[in-house]
Amino acid sequence: MVLEASLASLMVVWSAAGSMAASPEVTVPPAASEDPEQAALVEGVEVVGRRGAAKVPPETELDAADIDALGAYDIGEVLRRLTERLGPGEEPMVIINGKRTPNAGVFSGFPPDALVRAEVLPREAASLYGGAPGQRVVNLVLQRRFSSRDALAAGGRPVAGGTSSLNGDLRRSAISGNDTHQFGARISRQTALRAGERDRGDLSQGDGGRLTLRPRVDAAAANVAMTKALGDWLGALSVNGQTRDSRSVARFGADVGEVRRVTDSLGLTAGVSGDAMGWSVQFGLAGQASRTREGGLSSSRSAIRSISASVAADRPLFELPAGPVTANLSAQVLASRSTVETDVVRRSLSARSEDARITLSAPLARRDEDGQDGYSIGDVRATVGATMRRTASAGGEGVDAAVSWIPRQGVRFNGLWSTSSESVADQQRFEPLQYGAPTVVFDFRRGEAVEVTPILGGNPDLRPPRSERSSISAFLGPFTPWSLAGSVDFQRFEARDGIGALPALTQDVEAAFPERFRRDDQGRLISIDRRPLNIRSTSTETLVTSVSLALPTPPEGPAPRGTSLRLTLNHTWRVRSAMLLHERLPEMDRLAGDGGGVARQEIGVQLDGRRGRWGVNAGARWQDGYRVRRVSGRDDPGDLVVDPFLSVDLKLSLRLNAVSSAGRTGEATGEPRRGRNDLQLDLEIENLFDARPAARLGDGSPAPGYGRDMQDPLGRSVRLVLKRRF
Secondary structure, three states: OHHHHHHHHHHHHHHHHHHHHHOOOOOOOOOOOOOOOOOEEEOOEEEOOOOOOOOOOOOEEEOHHHHHHOOOOOHHHHHHHHHHHHOOOOOOEEEEOOEOOOOHHHHOOOOHHHEEEEEEEOOOHHHHOOOOOOOOEEEEEEOOEEEEEEEEEEEEEEOOOOOOEEEEEEEEEEEEOOEEEEEEEEEEEEOOEEHHHOOOOOOOOOOOOOOEEEOEEEEEEEEEEEEEEEOOEEEEEEEEEEEEEEEEEEEEOOEEEEEEEEEEEEEEEEEEEEEEOOEEEEEEEEEEEEEEEEEOOOOEEEEEEEEEEEEEEEEEEEEEOOEEEEEEEEEEEEEEEEEEEEOOOEEEEEEEEEEEEEEEEEEEEOOOOOOOOOOOOOEEEEEEEEEEEEEOOOEEEEEEEEEEEEEEOOEEEEEEEEEEEOOOOHHHHHOOOEEOOOEEEEEOOOOEEEEEEEEEOOOOOOOOOEEEEEEEEEEEEEEOOOOEEEEEEEEEEEEEEEEEOOOOOOHHHHHHOHHHEEEOOOOOEEEEEOOOEEEEEEEEEEEEEEEEEEOOOOOOOOOOOOOEEEEEEEEEEEEEEEEEOOOOOOOEEOOOOHHHOOOOEEEEEEEEEEEOOEEEEEEEEEEOOEEEOOOOOOOOOOOEEEOOEEEEEEEEEEEEOOOOHHHHHOOOOOOOOOOOOOEEEEEEEEOOOOOOOOEEEOOOOEOOOOOOOOOOOOOOEEEEEEEEEO
8 A cells, every 4th residue: 555655646746747748838037036056037038057057957956945944964964864865775976066076075064054055966967977877966066155163062862761962063164166174073972871771671680780782982073174276176185083982881691891992093085176188087095094992801902094096087078969978987996904903813904906987978869949850759868887896805897887768858767787796895894893782682593582792893704796786767857836756766686795784583594604693501692793794695676666845935925034845755665585695595585584574665754844943854764564484485473573663753943043143134024044143952852752663473472572672772862952153
């Protein structure tokens, strides 16, 4: 029923498209805009050459009011919220003012009102900007001039008590054309949550309730970022440092003791971009160093150092009747070294990788805007790419192809196919071994719930994964004054030696990876090694549907300035999810419950609104129930049946006038202006209805380990945030 509802919503978008196509298009000149970045109409002629425009028109655009309605503290949070709206998938590529930059992360710490607009580009834009095939591209357009000093103070705790958090943030930001700078400093503290502060039955026996369900964490960080015009070129530099001190009480077997982990890290990125011999070129250099010291149940010292250099270039090669053929070239060299030292052994590992990629994008047909050339199939663009990889242990390659078709305005179709052999990320290989927070799992072998301390860290023995991906998608909109838009995307993915987490504990999983599970002399489970591993093969097929709409805000009317309301719904339907852990084991159908099981459906809803001084942000996530089979291939009374789960988050915000701001801003109507020096108060409630995961056994009896505080000891949490510009 949920799938039918989502597809029905998409049909509403299609119907709206047909209605718009059947009606003559009428352009209504808007009221004069005070924003010089906005498009204008002069005697019926629209000026579309806005500063920061991308190479292709956006699929979705957020203006100043939409960005402010997100309730974000910085541009990095704006990007995270946009990623949520796009649905599941990889992180988007970020460009600034319509162009690639050496390091777009330089701008992530700026306030959201440093943005004029944010644009989500169609999938074919990735080939024009050198992104991965099918990768989404987000264009951030900055103000010409901007200056601010901002502060944030926040505190929160669960309604059930036991732990609390405090954090503060200071930053200075400025933009003057291409010259920008930003400085930020952050400090935070989270107190420990102990097992004795929650109802955990007999799971905490033997440790006096001292075991920490959440560690005490003290952290501090600072960053400096800047860009500078160097003649016709643009330079970018960022430096960030962080220290983190984590203290917990853990149990490993019969031993219970304190674990302290201190990590210091320092990162630097630098780059330049500009034009040379007809090419748009970017050079980048990045370095990262971290040091970790751990004491308590185990004692170790580790260090990771890495450095990378990259270059990217693109230019039009030649003209076809439909437009220019564009080439994108990129290459990267990465070297890293990891050292781990304990009381009995010292180990050093080195790694090096080299990557090179070429992409050609060609327009095959162009839509006839005036209708003078007769019948036109619309805009068609094809892209082909190839990647070469080499590491110290192995080599790899990849090829991909994509095609986009726009038969008419507001209707897009995309197809993608790629195959590749990937390299292994340094963090997955070299991250130091550590103990994670205690986790309650259901042990199928003994039919009981146990609390274990997971082992985390990297796995230097990981093999490079190989994968094949294909997808076909359609996007409709935006149509009607409500900016109604929708998309449907069918994705197919297959991988061999894919890198992933250990599946949920079942008898099959333990039989496939016996070295990952440790039991005492009585057979009681005491530890699980959850470091990443290679899974022999995986195969998934997924249908993702999305629908969004926005409240129309006419230039003139009773609504206060800054009124905005946007609703987005994403629905994920897993058609197939299969996994082969080892060649000697049969393939596992995860949708049926094999190998840990997985939910067939998920729904995400995001609502962002602002009216005058008030703002609301709400998000809901629903996950379908699923089965975890004790033994693959058949249902059993001892199986675990997980109930559907719904979690809702809510944030309310209120802007309070500074005492001296009324005369300066002229807010006689009570309407705030953008970039105000007001105090903003946010009330954030996570897990509004205090929902907790629930499950039963296959025979209908209660499942051990799913009491109220077992799987989620925090529950509903409240956070109060004060923001001020000064």
